[in-house]
Amino acid sequence: MSKRDGGGDLRRFYIVFAAVALVGIGAVGYAVASRALGGAASVPVSLEGIEDPGRLMEMAVPVVDGDPNAPVTIMVFGDYLCGFCATFSLRERPRLLAEYVETGKARLVYYDFVLNPEMGSFLAARAARCAGDQGRFWEFHDHLHRTHLTWGMESGKVGIFQRYAEEMGLDVGEFRSCLNSDRHAVEVSANRELAQALGIPGTPAILVGTGQGMSRRVRDFFFDTIKEAVEPLLAVQG
Numbered sequence: 001m002s003k004r005d006g007g008g009d010l011r012r013f014y015i016v017f018a019a020v021a022l023v024g025i026g027a028v029g030y031a032v033a034s035r036a037l038g039g040a041a042s043v044p045v046s047l048e049g050i051e052d053p054g055r056l057m058e059m060a061v062p063v064v065d066g067d068p069n070a071p072v073t074i075m076v077f078g079d080y081l082c083g084f085c086a087t088f089s090l091r092e093r094p095r096l097l098a099e100y101v102e103t104g105k106a107r108l109v110y111y112d113f114v115l116n117p118e119m120g121s122f123l124a125a126r127a128a129r130c131a132g133d134q135g136r137f138w139e140f141h142d143h144l145h146r147t148h149l150t151w152g153m154e155s156g157k158v159g160i161f162q163r164y165a166e167e168m169g170l171d172v173g174e175f176r177s178c179l180n181s182d183r184h185a186v187e188v189s190a191n192r193e194l195a196q197a198l199g200i201p202g203t204p205a206i207l208v209g210t211g212q213g214m215s216r217r218v219r220d221f222f223f224d225t226i227k228e229a230v231e232p233l234l235a236v237q238g
Helices: 010-023 053-059 083-101 121-132 137-146 157-167 172-179 185-197 223-237
Strands: 063-065 072-078 106-112 205-209 215-217
Touching: 053 185, 063 137, 072 083, 072 223, 083 106, 083 137, 083 223, 106 185, 121 137, 121 157, 121 172, 121 185, 137 157, 157 172, 205 223
Parallel strands: 072 106
Antiparallel strands: 063 106, 072 205, 205 215
16 A cells, blocks of 8 residues: 555544535535646645634545435545555445445545655546546546556656547547646645545545544455445444
């Protein structure tokens, strides 16, 4: 798993997870960057007011897959240059979708945790969200993981991501306009701040809860391990 320095006080997670229930996942928030951005934003921006957990949750907009009223929430923190994140996304996540998300038992909530923005993962996170503006987030997300050993070693990543968009049949002009701007820079930056505030130690990190203020981080990213955490919650929900 990709690592970063960080603590592990999950009480902070319980507090912020409760804020998710109060604020509502998917709420759109705004922040003021500390500098004017020109061209494609490729590094995190400075955010105002994030010492307030509620404010941070407003800005840390995740990508949600599944019924918003599902009884269980599976939270994923990932980075596009993380090899284990690719394994989770391409091998384990499809099993979670089939077993829990598509059946309405759980929703999957994805947060970007950019560990090495200078290596291109921040730009990749923005690119996926630009594709998401056209309803193709998950397809682009998976393609980035499938090809991370290629684009991760190349310069000119803006051009590479634009080529991916073209190959997928996206509106390339709209995608280019999005990527060559600071659009989604606040969300991706706030996602990273949220992960750090929760003491997430690395990627991929999986947390399972009911959305009612209690959750726990599972020990690894494999389907069977996540299932062990989800099933007792479903049993309680009845």
